[in-house]
Amino acid sequence: MAIGPRLRGRPAHTPGPTFLSYTPNGRKLITVGLNNAMRIFETGSDAEPITIDDVQDAHTAIAAANGFFVVGSEDGTVCKYSLETNSLDGLLVRSTLPIRDIALSPDGIWAAVASDELVVKIVNTHDMERVMYLREQPKPAKHVSFDPSGSYIAVSCTDGVVYVYSLSSEEPELIKKVHGLVRALESDAEASSRVVWHPDGRAFAAPTATRDIQVMSKSDWERQRTFSSGHSREITALAWSLNGALLATAGADRNIVLWDTKTQTIIKRFDQNSVRATILDMQWHPTENLLSYTNNDGELYLHTDIVPPEHASLLEMSLQGAPLIHDPLKEISGNAGRMIASGLMRSGDISGKRFGTPDSLDEILGNDGNSESGLDFIEDDDGAGYVEEANGNGKRTSGHLGNGIAPPPKRPNYNNDWRSPIHMHESFQPGSTPWRGSRRYLCLNLTGFVWTVDQTTHHTITVEFYDQDRFRDFHFTDPFLYDKASLNEHGTLFSCPASVQHPCTIYYRPHETWTTRVDWRVELPAEEEATSIALSSSYVVATTSKGYVRVYSLFGVPLQIFRQKSSPAIACAAWRDYVLTIGNGPLKAGRRTCLQYSIENVKRDQTCQDCDTIPLVSNASLVNVFFSDSGDPCIYDTDGVLLVLQHWRTMGQAKWVPLLDTKQMARLQSGRKKELHWPVAVAREKFHCIILKGGETEPYFPRPLLSEFDFHVPVATLAPSTDDEEEAQVGTEVQRLEESFVRKELLLTLMTDLVHSTNATHAQTVELARAEVDVDKTLLQLIAAECREGEERGMKALEIVGLMKDRTGRMLEAASKIATRFQRDVLREKIDALAERRLVGLEEVEET
Incomplete structure (x- = not known):
């Protein structure tokens, strides 16, 4: 291959690593x-x-953006500079370790910053206090890349894994590893592991360890076309x-290699005579x-006319599709594929509309769809604006609708929704x-904790x-690389x-037995993986990738296997004896799966709840x-909400009730x-957790x-709006008592x-009676608080009296005394009448 004259580099900086960026307009x-x-x-x-x-x-x-650019340094600072004044705008974000890469979102609003820290920061370029964090990668990131829509970002980590996040919600969500x-590379290595998104946004390419360029589809995360045999050493840059x-x-x-994307063939190679270092x-000029x-x-090298004349037409083409093996756009709609190939529509713009189909109005009228004559048969006689300038497709624009915004369709366009990806909740232990x-x-958990250390060739596991005084910690070498554990007494x-x-293996190790301690293992069939495991005082449970729920005794005897x-x-x-399983159910709004749970009593072989729904709020996860x-x-x-399942032993009666919303705790209200x-855990009527800061x-x-x-x-916790401090205190007290009543009533039902459903001990029966009395005491306090408010609150106080659990009449008598103390005579009379009716009812029941 003929080699052109050697290019001359412009000495832009002192010898050392040098980096560049075009503004989007190319100026x-x-x-x-x-x-x-x-x-x-x-x-x-x-x-x-x-x-x-x-x-x-x-x-x-x-x-760089059109009006500014962002620069990162070895001292960990990221600064923003104005292209209008050619001066420093200010510090954008700071890191304790050197900056390795920066990427701007397509709209220039967000800057993703990769450093030698473990966390990737995405900072708002207009408000440095608005920061998002990408935390899933266990090692520092080497490169960051936004997709053309700005909805996704790929992080090339030094551990050799690419982490893809969705930025469609307020908190970034890891959607794929x-x-x-x-390759796994050091953050300062010259070799590249950068992910470069194809301009149509449906795929990205990245250099592999075999010195090839691999294309991967975003829709199904499958490997697509490969650009191979282009380099003999590591790839250092691509665009x-x-x-x-x-x-x-x-x-x-x-070497610099130019590839034809459609055929993955080399159209030009520039060797060592052209490249000095x-x-x-x-980066291509826009x-x-x-x-x-x-x-x-x-x-710095500015390589003009780098594409040979015989291939220069490739640069003049409109947007081309990503090199996919099975292009879903072509398979679903040839018309849509042609629209993308012609550059009139991006890959994400398919909406089920008709784009120039053979039976369209333009074809019937004999118009080619690209001329302005398609509306010539309409005359704007009265100047009312019926005829407007056609757009590039020969269609009317939406300018007549005001502000250039099209009205919503008469019917929801379900085609767009059904082409969007399905969001399924990932399994977790x-x-x-x-x-x-x-x-x-x-x-x-409250029993202890199990942790593991990756020693490269094996793991080491510690149980504490x-x-x-009751248990002894233990530690062992783990050649099986266990990734899930469950611990109890x-x-x-x-x-x-x-x-x-080896296949997927389940291993149980008892703490103590009255005979010699015997561990046991069971191997699952080929191609079946355990997705989560659980351990009770009676059973070992595992859900698997085949959809099975496998139940074993504590000595390894298989008891049940059924499809979830x-x-x-x-x-x-x-x-x-109870087993709770959770799985993905049918789709709900937003193309997210509805989570469903089932509860089985293994010993009785009974189903307590079957495929009932877990009511999570939008975008929340377990x-x-x-x-x-x-x-x-x-x-x-x-969302920080702890919920408990009430009445779960009765089929169809279960409901999830909030016990605590951690975001509404008083300790966080100051901001x-x-x-x-x-x-x-939840134990002893308290929520046990680990506080995470920083x-x-x-x-x-x-x-x-x-x-x-x-x-x-x-429950409602805001005090009533009032200028009277004493009245506000009374309102707050009433709300505190109302919350106490709802909480104690919930715990009483549990x-x-x-x-009533188990062989209760005498202590549990006594505790139940004490809980009923405690609820009534709270209601008495609430009655007293209402009586302080005045006679006009008497109806509410009487309603509260009717909520009492007492069957002996002592609590009703106490409520009557409270009404007498506050001189609420009418209320006292009604309470006495209620007590008399309840007493008569009890006597009739006894006689019966």
């Missing part, structure tokens, strides 16, 4: 490097660049042309046949945390208990994923599911404290202390169900 090119200066080049001008001197350390990243695509028709790559072999950054790149020698570095908790349950050496009705499975929990110490199912969601709560989302080492909070049912 300016900004470079940064090791020296404390930034160069702003005017496109098409040979004049000296504008230099902005700075006092920061070496610059390591840059991203892509393993085996990119799509603006229309997606060309791909440029550079490698440590000092290793290229670290490259409109011209120009590829600019910088190297590790401080040089209750009480476990994700990997962070080389450690994670496999289980956290809170009650050191009887034993510890583990499960591991399948590998080349709600699938895929999410989590499970167990208490005594964090934990467990049984309380008295055996009531509880869940905790990302000065910002904290999250990691749920651990932006943490899960507990880490060293093991944090447990905190406990009293229940507080979120205890009543337990006593």
Whole structure:
């Protein structure tokens, strides 16, 4: 292949890593490097660049918008500079470690910052106090990349995993971990693991360990076309042309390769005669046949006419589709595919409308759909604006509708909704945390905690208990790489994923027995994985990827296997003879699956609740599911609400009732404290959790202390609007008593169900009677508070009297005395009448 004349690099900075960025309009090119200066080049001008001197350390990243650009440095600062004044606008965000990459969202509102810290920060470029955090990656990020819509961001982590987040909600949501695509690289390595999104937004490409470029689809996360055999050493930079028709790559072999996206073939190669040093950054000009790149020698190259004349037409084409093996747009609608290929519609714009179909009005009238003559037969005789200028497709614009906004369709357009992805709740192991570095908790509860350490070739597992007098901690080497655990007073349950050496295995280790302690293992069939496990005082439970619920005795005897009705499975929990399973159900609004739960009594082979719904609010997810110490199912969601299942032993009567809304706790109302709560257990009528501060989302080492909070049912808590301080205090007292009544009534119903449904002990029966009296005492206090309000509150006070549980008449007598004390004679008379009627009713029942 003939080689052109050697290009001359422009010495932009001192020798060292140098980076660049075009403004979206292509008018300016900004470079940064090791020296404390930034160069702003005017496109098409040979004049000296504008230099902005700075006092920061070496610059390591840059991203530009039309009016400003953002620069990151080794000292951990990210600064914003104005392109109008060519001066510093201010500090955007600060990191304790060097900045490695910066990406701007397509609208320029958000800047994603990757540093040697574990967390990727996404900061608002107009308001630095608005920051989002990407926390799922256990190691520092090397690259960050927004998709063309700005709704997704890909993080290339130094652990060799690509983490893809959705930014459609207020809190970023991890939607995919892509393993085996990119190499594990150090954050300052010259080799690249950058994800580059195709301009149509349906796929992205990334360099692999085999020096190829692999394309992956965003819709199904399947590997698509591959650009192979282009480089003999690591790939250091890559970039799509603006229309997606060309791909440029550079490698440590000092070659630049131009690829035809459609055929994945090389159309031009520039070898060592053209490239003097290793290229670290490259970018196409938005409109011209120009590829600019910088190297590790401080040089900038502006390679004009880089695409050969015989292939230059590729740059003049409209937006091209991503190189997918099975293009869903072509398979679903050829017309839509043609619209995308012609550049008149982006891939995300398919809405089920008719775009120039053969039987359209334009075809019938003989118009080609691109001329303005399609409306010539209509005359605007009265100047009322019936005829407007046609758009590029020969159709009327929406200007006649006001503000250029089209009215909503007469019927909802369901086609758009059904093409959007389905959001299914991922399975999780209750009480476990994700990997962070080389450690994670496999289980956290009131019995103790199980944690594991990744030792590369194997894991080491430690089990520690809170009650050191009763249990002994233990530690063992784990060659099976267990990733799930469940712990209680009887034993510890583990499960591991399948590998080349063994299938998925469930392992149970009892703490103590009256004979020699015997551990047992059971292997699941091939291609079946445990999605969650649970351990009770009677059974071992596992939900699997095949949709099965497998139940074993504590000695490994298989007792039940049945197919879960709600699938895929999410989590499970167990208490005594009861098993709670949760799975994905039918779709609800927003293309999210509805979560459903079932409760089985294994010993009696009875179903307590069958495929009932878990009522989560929009976009909320489950964090934990467990049984309380008295055996009531509880869940905790990302909204910070703890719910308990009431009347769950009676089919069709169960309902989820909030016990505590952590966001409404008094300790957080001042706004000065910002904290999250990691749920651990519900015991002794308290919520036990771990307080997370400083932006943490899960507990880490060293093991944090447990905190406990009293229940507080979120009833109305705002005091009435009044200028009278004494009256406001009375109102607050009434609301406190009302919440106390609702909470104690709820706990009473839970205890009543337990006593009436099990072989209750004498202590439990006595406790139930004491709880009834406690509810009535709260009602007496509430009656007194209402009597203080005046005679006009007498009807409410009488209604409260009717809520009393007392059957002996003592509480009604006490209520009558309260009315007498506050001189509420009418109320006293009605209470006495109510007491008499209730007494007569009791006598009739006794006689019967």
